[in-house]
Amino acid sequence: xxxxxxxxxxxxKPGESLKISCKDSGYRFTSYWIGWVRQMPGKGLEWMGIIYxxxxxxxxxxxxxxxxxxxADKSIxxxxxxxxxxxxxxxxxxxCVTSGSYLDAFDIWGQGTMVTVSx
Amino acid sequence: xxxLTQSPGTLSVSPGERATLSCRASQxxxxxxxxxxxxxxxxxxxxLIYGASSRATGIPDRFSGSGSGTDFTLTISRLEPExxxxxYCQQYGSSPKTFGQGTKVEIK
Numbered sequence: 001x002x003x004x005x006x007x008x009x010x011x012x013k014p015g016e017s018l019k020i021s022c023k024d025s026g027y028r029f030t031s032y033w034i035g036w037v038r039q040m041p042g043k044g045l046e047w048m049g050i051i052y053x054x055x056x057x058x059x060x061x062x063x064x065x066x067x068x069x070x071x072a073d074k075s076i077x078x079x080x081x082x083x084x085x086x087x088x089x090x091x092x093x094x095x096c097v098t099s100g101s102y103l104d105a106f107d108i109w110g111q112g113t114m115v116t117v118s119x
Numbered sequence: 120x121x122x123l124t125q126s127p128g129t130l131s132v133s134p135g136e137r138a139t140l141s142c143r144a145s146q147x148x149x150x151x152x153x154x155x156x157x158x159x160x161x162x163x164x165x166x167l168i169y170g171a172s173s174r175a176t177g178i179p180d181r182f183s184g185s186g187s188g189t190d191f192t193l194t195i196s197r198l199e200p201e202x203x204x205x206x207y208c209q210q211y212g213s214s215p216k217t218f219g220q221g222t223k224v225e226i227k
Contacts, residue, residue: 061215104169109164111163
C-alpha cells in the first residue's frame with residue numbers, strides 16, 4: 001500500500017529558508033505524480049504545484065510560481081517543497097498528494113506538515 | 120483559471136437524512152475531471168469521488184457524484200455520524216487544479 005510520510009512540524013522566523021519532505025513508502029514513486037496542497041489556518045485547500053519524479057517535469061500554480069520550489073529525488077523516493085525566504089503568510093499546513101497521471105485526482109494524501117512562521 | 124463555487128457554505132442535516140452538495144464551475148470542466156474530497160477536523164482530506172461520478176476505493180455507496188459541464192453534485196444518501204465533515208470539490212482537468220471553498224456538513 002502506498003503511503004506518503006511527511007517531515008515534522010517546523011517553526012521558523014520570517015526571512016529564513018525551509019525545505020520540507022514527503023517520502024513514499026511504496027514502490028511506484030517514479031511512475032506517478034506528486035503534488036503539494038496548502039491549507040492556511042481555518043481555510044480551504046489550494047493546489048500549489050506538481051512534479052513527475054521520473055523526469056522532474058514540474059508544473060506550478062500561477063499563485064505559487066516563483067514563491068516556492070518543488071523538487072524530487074527518485075533515488076530515495078522523496079519529494080520536497082522549499083522556500084528561500086519565508087513570510088508570516090506562509091504559515092499553513094502543507095500536504096503532499098499523489099495522482100497516477102497529470103489528469104488524475106489526488107488519491108493518496110500525506111499526513112501534513114505544519115509550518116509556522118513567526119518572529 | 121476555473122473558479123469553483125460550492126453551495127451551501129454550511130448544511131445542517133440530521134443523521135439518516137440525505138445531503139445534497141453543489142459545485143458550480145466558472146467554465147466547463149473538461150472530460151468531467153471533477154473530484155470530491157472529505158476532510159474531518161485534524162485530518163488530511165480523503166478522496167471520495169473522481170471523474171465526477173466514480174467512487175474511490177473503499178468509499179461506501181451512500182456517496183454518489185453526478186453532473187457534467189459546469190454543474191456537479193455530491194449526494195450522501197443517508198448521513199452516518201462519521202459523515203459530518205467538510206467537503207471540497209476540485210477540478211483537475213486544467214491548470215491550476217482549483218478547489219472549491221468547501222461545504223461544512225453539520226449535525227442538525
